[in-house]
Amino acid sequence: MKKKDRFVCWIWVAPFVKQYLLTNFKVYDPDWSELVNISQDKSLDVMFRSRLVKPSNRYDKRISQGGNYKYRNCKVALEITKSDFYHHGWSLSPTDESALANAMEIRCRTILLTYLSVAYMVKPNLSICIQQFYDTFHFDESTWPSDSIRRIWNRDTTIDKNALKSGIEEKINKIILVQLFKNGTISQSGKEIYENNSI
Incomplete structure (x- = not known):
């Protein structure tokens, strides 16, 4: 999709991933309020561009039949180069989009668990730690509900x-x-x- 001199690929992500991307990679443009450029993060950029260049359709049918991806209800525009736009297109297959979104969710959960593990040692009150996490990393109840955070904490925390x-x-x-x-x-x-x- 093209607008002015910008070329983008829209993907569906969870609200907390969108907030993470906007906080870390936002491109300030008056016409694009949700434009991000992940080229400065080499691992994410390589993952994104490799999927754009060589698409996979392995799980398209499963994903299109519903799956467990309804929580990915926000769209974000990933900026691509003019060359990528003309040579490889401007969209990812459902399989690739899901894999990229999943990788970004893992990154967000890593930030969450790292912060909460240390904060919980200083102040062993999970509600206070979650609020501090919100304040520090610009999340809130609407982008990452505390109930979801508590489930992740109880399920995934492995720190002694x-x-x-x-x-x-x-x-x-x-x-x-x-x-x-x-x-x-x-x-x-x-x-x-x-x-x-x-x-």
Whole structure:
């Protein structure tokens, strides 16, 4: 699809993926409010362009019969080059579109679980951690419902919470000892003794 001098490929994504793309890759253009350019992210760009160049129709029938993809109800425009537009077209097969959307969902879930795992160690209240996640990464209840986040957290979190907590405490103890030593509050030998006790 062409508009002015921009060439794009529209794809269906989940609301949280659309928000992620707009936050990280938005192209500011007065005529395109939902235009993103993922060329700066090499892994996503290679995945997208390879699917544009060499399409697959392996799961088209299954996807067209409904599947579990109704939550992908937002469209986003991925900018493509003029050369890609004329040589390979401007659309992905349902199989390729689904695979690309799935890869971006995995990326978003990785961000979510990484943030929540650390935030939960500092403040073990999942509701507060989710709100902090919203504030930090520009999501909200409409783009990524907290019920969905809780399901992902309960299903996919694999981090050993006790090991992470002990690792964080160890690092905090080292920082405190270094600061106390720099301030002259404890001596070098005292610092070494304290470090041996705290590790």
